[in-house]
Amino acid sequence: MNSALRISHVGLRGIVGKGLTATHVMEFAAAFGTFLEPGRPVVLGRDPRLSGNMIREGVVASLLGCGHDVIDLGVVSTPVVQHAIQRLDAAGGIAISASHNTIDWNALRFFGPSGIYLNTAEAGELLDIYHLRRFRYEEWNRLGKLVVVDTAIDAYLDGLERVFDLESLRPLKVVVDCCNGTSALILRRMNERFGCGFILINERVDGRTVAHTPNTSASIVELQLGPLMKPLGADAGFLFDMDADRVALADEQGRGISEEMILPMLADHLLPSSVGKLVIANLSSTALLEDVAARHGGRVLRVPVGRQAAIDALSTYRPEQIALAGEGTGAVMMPQFRFVYDGIASMLAILTMMRQRGQSVSEILAGYPKHHILKAEIPLTSSNIPALLIELQGLYPDGQMDRSDGLRISWPDRWFHVRVSQTEPIIRVIAEQRGAEPRELFESLLERVRSLN
Amino acid sequence: MARQHLLKVGVSGVRGVIGGFLTPALGASYAQAFGTYVGKGRVVIGRDTRTSGEMLTHAVNCGLLAAGCEVIDLGVIPTPTIQIYIAHTRARGGMALTASHNPPEYNALKLFNREGLFFNHYERSELLDLFHQSDFARAGNEEIRAVRQDLTTAPALHLARVLSRVDADAIRRRRFRVALDGVNGAGSELSVRFLQSVLGTQLEAISVDPTKVFPRIAEPRPDTLTELAELVRRSGSDVGFGQDPDGDRLAVCDETGQVLDNDDVLALAVHRALAYTPGDVVVNLTTSAAIDDIAMAHGRKVYRTPVGEANVVEMMQAVGAAIGGEGSSGGIIYPAVHLCRDSYTAMALVLDLMAETGKTVSQLVAELPRYTRLSGKVAFEHGRLGTLMQSLEEGFPDAETNRMDGLKLSWADRWLHVRSSNTEPLLRLAVEARTAEAAQTLFDDAWRQLTS
Numbered sequence: 052m053n054s055a056l057r058i059s060h061v062g063l064r065g066i067v068g069k070g071l072t073a074t075h076v077m078e079f080a081a082a083f084g085t086f087l088e089p090g091r092p093v094v095l096g097r098d099p100r101l102s103g104n105m106i107r108e109g110v111v112a113s114l115l116g117c118g119h120d121v122i123d124l125g126v127v128s129t130p131v132v133q134h135a136i137q138r139l140d141a142a143g144g145i146a147i148s149a150s151h152n153t154i155d156w157n158a159l160r161f162f163g164p165s166g167i168y169l170n171t172a173e174a175g176e177l178l179d180i181y182h183l184r185r186f187r188y189e190e191w192n193r194l195g196k197l198v199v200v201d202t203a204i205d206a207y208l209d210g211l212e213r214v215f216d217l218e219s220l221r222p223l224k225v226v227v228d229c230c231n232g233t234s235a236l237i238l239r240r241m242n243e244r245f246g247c248g249f250i251l252i253n254e255r256v257d258g259r260t261v262a263h264t265p266n267t268s269a270s271i272v273e274l275q276l277g278p279l280m281k282p283l284g285a286d287a288g289f290l291f292d293m294d295a296d297r298v299a300l301a302d303e304q305g306r307g308i309s310e311e312m313i314l315p316m317l318a319d320h321l322l323p324s325s326v327g328k329l330v331i332a333n334l335s336s337t338a339l340l341e342d343v344a345a346r347h348g349g350r351v352l353r354v355p356v357g358r359q360a361a362i363d364a365l366s367t368y369r370p371e372q373i374a375l376a377g378e379g380t381g382a383v384m385m386p387q388f389r390f391v392y393d394g395i396a397s398m399l400a401i402l403t404m405m406r407q408r409g410q411s412v413s414e415i416l417a418g419y420p421k422h423h424i425l426k427a428e429i430p431l432t433s434s435n436i437p438a439l440l441i442e443l444q445g446l447y448p449d450g451q452m453d454r455s456d457g458l459r460i461s462w463p464d465r466w467f468h469v470r471v472s473q474t475e476p477i478i479r480v481i482a483e484q485r486g487a488e489p490r491e492l493f494e495s496l497l498e499r500v501r502s503l504n
Numbered sequence: 505m506a507r508q509h510l511l512k513v514g515v516s517g518v519r520g521v522i523g524g525f526l527t528p529a530l531g532a533s534y535a536q537a538f539g540t541y542v543g544k545g546r547v548v549i550g551r552d553t554r555t556s557g558e559m560l561t562h563a564v565n566c567g568l569l570a571a572g573c574e575v576i577d578l579g580v581i582p583t584p585t586i587q588i589y590i591a592h593t594r595a596r597g598g599m600a601l602t603a604s605h606n607p608p609e610y611n612a613l614k615l616f617n618r619e620g621l622f623f624n625h626y627e628r629s630e631l632l633d634l635f636h637q638s639d640f641a642r643a644g645n646e647e648i649r650a651v652r653q654d655l656t657t658a659p660a661l662h663l664a665r666v667l668s669r670v671d672a673d674a675i676r677r678r679r680f681r682v683a684l685d686g687v688n689g690a691g692s693e694l695s696v697r698f699l700q701s702v703l704g705t706q707l708e709a710i711s712v713d714p715t716k717v718f719p720r721i722a723e724p725r726p727d728t729l730t731e732l733a734e735l736v737r738r739s740g741s742d743v744g745f746g747q748d749p750d751g752d753r754l755a756v757c758d759e760t761g762q763v764l765d766n767d768d769v770l771a772l773a774v775h776r777a778l779a780y781t782p783g784d785v786v787v788n789l790t791t792s793a794a795i796d797d798i799a800m801a802h803g804r805k806v807y808r809t810p811v812g813e814a815n816v817v818e819m820m821q822a823v824g825a826a827i828g829g830e831g832s833s834g835g836i837i838y839p840a841v842h843l844c845r846d847s848y849t850a851m852a853l854v855l856d857l858m859a860e861t862g863k864t865v866s867q868l869v870a871e872l873p874r875y876t877r878l879s880g881k882v883a884f885e886h887g888r889l890g891t892l893m894q895s896l897e898e899g900f901p902d903a904e905t906n907r908m909d910g911l912k913l914s915w916a917d918r919w920l921h922v923r924s925s926n927t928e929p930l931l932r933l934a935v936e937a938r939t940a941e942a943a944q945t946l947f948d949d950a951w952r953q954l955t956s
Contacts, residue, residue: 068642073536073570077529077563101648108651109566112528115559155645190523191556191609192717259646 057474058181060174060359064149064158067102071157076109080145081188082181083161084117086173087142089187091164092120092195094139096132096203097147098233098294099258102157106147110159111197118189120196124203126256128233128295130393131207133166137389138206148294151265151380154258167390168362204240214387215399217245223402226250226285226301228275230265231257232293237395250283252276265292267299267381267394273307280305287405287412289398297381298394300401302412310381311424313397315339316415317375317383320404322347325374327386331364333357334459335468335481336379339422342485349374355456357473358382358392365390424483425493431476432504439503443469446499465489467496478504512926514632519603519612522556526611531563532570534613537635538599539571541627542618544647548598550578550586550658552690552750553714556611560601564613565651572643575651578658580714582691582751583614584846588665589658591620591842602690602750605723605833621821621843622814659694663702665841666848669780670856676704678859683744683757685732686712687722691751691847698848699745703855708739724748724755724834726763737761743854743865747847752813753834754847756854758865767792767831769850771872773838774827776853778802781840783826786819788812789912790921790934791831797873810909811923817843832879832934876943879934881925882954889924892931892954896922899953918942920950 055070057063063079065071087093093114097103107123114121122139124132129146136144143163149156161169161177169177180186189195211217227249229235235254241247252275253262263271267290276288280303288301300308318330318340328349332340333356340351354360361376361384370386377383383397384390401412408415433439440458450460457470457479465484472479480500482493511520511530518534520526539547547568551557561577568575576595578586583600590598597617603610615623615631623631634640682705686692692712700707710731711719721728724746736744736757744757756772757763771794774785778798784805787795791808799806807823809815813835820828820843828837835845836853857868884892893911900920903913910923910931918937925932933950937943 066644067648068570068644072640072642073532073566074529077532077566081527081529100645101650102645104650105566105569105643105648108562108569109528109532112532112559112561112563112566115562116522116528157645186527188522188524188527191521191554191611194522194555194559197558197562 058178060171060178061357062159062161064152064156066155067105067157073105073109076106076159077113078184078186079159079181080110080113081117081186082177083143083145084114084119085180085187086177087119089118091140091142092122094122094124094132094136094141094144095147096124096127096129096135096144098128098150099126099231099256100149100154100157100293101258103147103258106157106159110145110147115195115197116188117186118193118195120198123197123199125199125201126233126236127203128237128395129160130296130388130391130395131203131233131237133162133391134207134210134389135203136162136164136166146294150294151267151292151297153264154261165389167365168358170363170366171359174359204237208237208240208244211396211399212245215403217241217247217399219406220399220402221246221248223286223405224248224250224284225402226252226276226279226283226288228252228272228288228290229254230263230291230293231255231261232265232291232295234291234295234395237295250285252279261293267292267297267310269299269307269309271307272299272301273305276301277305277307287402291394295394296392298397299381300412302416304413306413308412308416311337311379312416313381314375314377314379314383315343315419316404317377317385317397317400318349319343319347320400321385322349322374326371327373329368329373331361331373331376333360333378334453334456335470335479337422337424338461338466338483338485339419342420353453353459356470360456420485422483422485423488424481425489427480427493427497428477429480429497429500429504431471431478436471439500440469442503443499465492467492469496469500513635517613517615519606519610521609522611523609528559528563531560531613532567533638534635535564535567535599536571536640537631538597538615539568539573540641541631541634542573542597544572544641544643545574545596546576546593547573548576548578548586548590548593548595549601550581550583551601552583553580553688553692554603554608554611554749555717557601560611564599564601569648569651570643571641572647574649577651577653579653579655580690581658582662582694582847584752584842584844584848585658585662585694587616587620587844588662588842589620590616590618592661594618600750604750605748605753607722608718622817624814624818662848663694663698666846666852667702669838669840669849670852671859672703674859675855680705680743680855680858681739681741682707683732683735683739683741684709684712685729685735685744685746687718687720687724687747687749688713688716689718689747689749689751690714691747694751695745695747699851708735708741710735718749722749724753725766726755729755729757729763733757733761733763743858745847745851748834751847752845754836754850755834756865758869760866762866764865764869765877766834767794767877768869768872769834769854770829770831770836771795771798772857772868773829773836773850773853774798776857777827777838777840778804781826784823786816786823786825786828788816788830789906789909791829792875792877792936793919794873794875795831808906808908813837813845875936875938876940877934877936878943878947879932880947880951882931882933882951883929884924884931886929893922896950896953899949918946920946922950922954
């Protein structure tokens with residue numbers, strides 16, 4: 052049960068009952084209530100997991116106890132929470148969601164006053180307060196009040212409506228696998244309000260059962276939506292995780308599209324009209340991004356893997372310098388949406404792209420050079436990873452090197468990335484090449500990592 | 505400087521000052537221990553009107569849900585109403601989030617078993633061990649449920665129970681003028697409904713806004729109910745009622761604006777109840793000997809217990825008592841309604857007695873056996889308690905001694921009782937005698953011994 056509880060810069064996460072307990076929740080929420088500046092409310096929302104009922108009570112109690120008013124949005128997506136924070140001029144917010152983890156997990160995610168995840172410095176301060184356990188509880192006559200708001204999804208949709216021409220998307224036939232998560236509530240409402248006509252599957256939201264692992268990978272989207280696309284004559288298929296911050300895509304043929312492709316597609320769509328030309332991506336995601344960026348005068352900034360590095364990178368640039376940021380997992384943030392990982396917005400951007408170009412998903416993808424990616428995991432045995440990486444680095448002296456997260460070496464047509472996972476005791480090895488599989492590079496890399504490990 | 509008990513985690517539950525002492529995390533842990541103890545099933549909660557009630561409700565919900573319990577939240581509601589609801593709905597147990605008559609900066613958890621009774625001594629110490637061991641039941645996603653609110657069933661149930669035990673029609677026919685001070689407590693709305701709509705009295709009510717803070721010291725006593733007394737006089741009411749924040753205690757004011765001694769209220773209730781219900785009487789050691797006289801007149805016995813509602817209830821259950829209570833703190837326990845301290849039962853019994861006899865409150869009180877009671881508090885240092893008690897006992901060699909709770913010394917016509925407070929480092933001294941002079945003499949003698 053070594054992974055049943057994780058407390059780190061990205062917050063608190065665990066299997067409810069096994070690792071994650073009421074006490075963890077209450078103390079972490081009290082730490083956040085202490086960390087935030089007093090006087091302004093805190094926005095709260097949760098995904099439909101049943102454990103969210105318990106966690107919500109604990110979070111509310113601790114925040115009220117620290118003197119913050121709490122605005123509870125109920126069961127909503129994480130992006131809805133993030134948008135509400137700025138709209139309601141809150142001190143910050145908490146989303147109770149384990150997102151793409153299995154149903155027995157849950158987590159607390161913390162946002163600052165702009166609705167963006169805490170950066171590493173802020174998260175470090177929060178962790179220190181948590182570990183010190185010296186919380187700023189207010190006296191009896193200075194406690195917060197709870198306000199329950201059930202209109203947050205509509206307010207969020209108002210925001211989407213200002214950026215996207217939703218009615219123009221009506222002619223597209225779109226199938227969505229909601230994975231029994233919060234996207235179902237949003238998309239149902241979009242059908243009611245805007246006549247979007249999205250066809251929803253796995254849309255029952257009871258927090259108890261999920262039709263499949265809430266993971267946004269190409270294989271799951273192909274398995275779930277593949278068989279439906281042709282019979283329904285659908286133009287595109289989408290699949291969300293529980294809290295709708297990530298999205299996966301299926302084309303009109305019923306093929307699952309790699310989650311890696313979401314970011315390049317959106318870069319292709321947004322860069323031409325964007326003032327900012329910077330695309331922030333991690334070291335492990337596809338080099339197609341560089342190809343696409345080059346077409347529109349964009350530049351790719353590679354940062355370490357994980358949400359935290361992307362969030363930190365955001366805060367080192369001015370918003371208007373950035374076109375978009377994201378990861379190879381289908382999680383993308385756009386400046387139009389205040390840098391919120393938002394699967395629904397990503398979906399709408401892809402649909403808009405299809406309408407504007409008059410192209411199908413497969414036609415859009417056909418316009419890109421083909422990159423072939425190979426991935427492997429090797430059990431971690433070495434206790435001296437830095438030595439391994441230095442030796443490895445010596446074997447490829449001709450490439451361009453990046454040591455900010457493991458070792459990434461790139462050449463004009465290919466690259467590889469070797470790093471130790473932050474969540475599991477494994478070494479991840481990834482190699483990609485334009486035009487053909489980097490089989491030779493990949494095999495020799497695996498052999499060398501194994502022998503050095 | 506006197507030590508203050510800002511937080512007390514003990515066999516009687518958790519009580520403390522909000523803001524760093526009784527924290528939400530502590531409330532949740534205690535609730536999770538409670539949920540573990542009573543088992544996965546329905547647990548009923550409710551609260552009084554303290555500002556910290558909302559926060560503490562969510563904390564307790566968190567702990568109970570984490571233990572896999574199904575939480576029924578009755579909202580802002582009197583404590584006896586919660587107890588009656590627990591028993592009626594066959595829940596696993598319940599909690600009242602209230603520091604009862606304590607000041608507004610305090611809050612506490614009162615714990616009830618599946619019969620809606622205070623946890624007995626054994627249950628309480630088992631729960632405390634469980635809390636300290638932190639070996640809680642931990643529900644997984646599948647077992648965690650949403651909190652369910654039920655704001656209407658319990659009040660209706662409670663009032664129906666009370667009404668079934670008195671002659672409500674007789675009370676209605678009298679169209680009594682009644683004054684009420686609800687201390688802006690959990691009973692504020694229910695009391696107005698009970699007195700005005702249900703019993704048809706002409707009600708003059710103050711402090712019945714549950715959204716406001718307590719306007720007076722929360723404990724209903726003669727010195728805290730001056731506003732009620734004034735209201736009784738001004739409105740020409742037949743009777744005045746003063747509640748505490750969680751609606752279990754009641755003080756009564758007669759038609760002249762005189763707030764009754766709480767022992768006399770209990771005496772009136774015992775007198776009324778014994779006429780209706782066969783059985784003996786249970787009161788604590790500090791309660792007036794008037795109760796013995798009344799019980800004797802009805803051919804009944806009186807059992808004495810240590811101070812504390814839980815102790816009285818435990819004994820009442822054991823002997824199948826008809827009625828019981830704690831004199832000085834304003835508590836009537838009438839098992840025919842429920843084995844709990846209940847201000848609604850007390851109001852109904854008083855009104856019932858007035859309706860049946862046609863007498864005024866002051867006339868009814870005048871008929872009670874007359875005793876004079878005096879009380880005081882002495883600060884003491886830990887370690888000196890035993891010596892103090894012993895010297896007191898030696899000072900009165902002719903008295904009958906009871907060491908069940910502190911020291912009670914009794915004679916045929918008078919008694920004195922000294923015990924240490926559970927909440928402060930104080931000794932409480934109470935004396936009672938047939939005459940004012942005898943009471944004063946006894947009080948002065950005891951006071952000298954305790955303070956010398």
